[in-house]
Amino acid sequence: MIVRDLESARLGDRLVNSNGWDSTRLLLAGDEMGFSFHITRIHAGTSHEFHYKHHFESVYCISGEGQIEELDTGKVHQIRPGVMYALDQHDRHRLSATSEMVMACCFNPPVTGQEVHREDGSYAPIAENA
Template sequence: MIVRHLEDRIGTAYDVAAATWNSRRLLLQEDGVGFSLHDTVIQAGTETLIWYKHHVEAVYCIEGEGEIELTETGATYAIRPGMMYVLDGHERHLLRGKTDMRMICVFNPPCTGQEVHDEEGAYAAPRHN
């Protein structure tokens, strides 16, 4: 059994920040459970281009408001607490924070923990051990 507390991850190597978001990695590839789990804060007034070419991501909003826009179609969806979306088609998208948004994110394959978005908005392809 794995037991962790968010406050024990904040301010450590498991607390990864970028210009528009901060992701506290709770479960990672090293844990061997087949997915990773992240508690992520999207900053208010920001826009982030994201394209998970190599991962499927499920996102559940627990705080704040914003929107996701699919770049290929222009379709937009309001994000608010209780809203969930899954990028099961590897959709390239813009994530906008109207207010600070707190999101619970699950990735498959699991992340290693130090990923940041490249110039395309993607994480690198996972390495298989």
């Protein structure tokens, strides 16, 4: 059984900080669960473009408000507590926060915790991070 405390994890190397967001990686590839699980905070007033070409991601909004834009279609979806979205087509998207958003995220394949977003908004394929 794996038991981790969010606040304790934020004090160590499981907290990944970036420009306008941070993510606490509660489960990683090394935990051998087949997915990774993160609690991510998107800072108020920020906007971020992502394109997970090599990963699927599902996201559930715990708190805060914002929107996600499908960059290939221009379609915009409002995000608020209780809303989930899944990037089932490796969707290129822009996530914008009106207020600080706290999101629960799952990645498949799992991330290792060492990934850095590349210029195109993606993480490298899992084989490159092994």
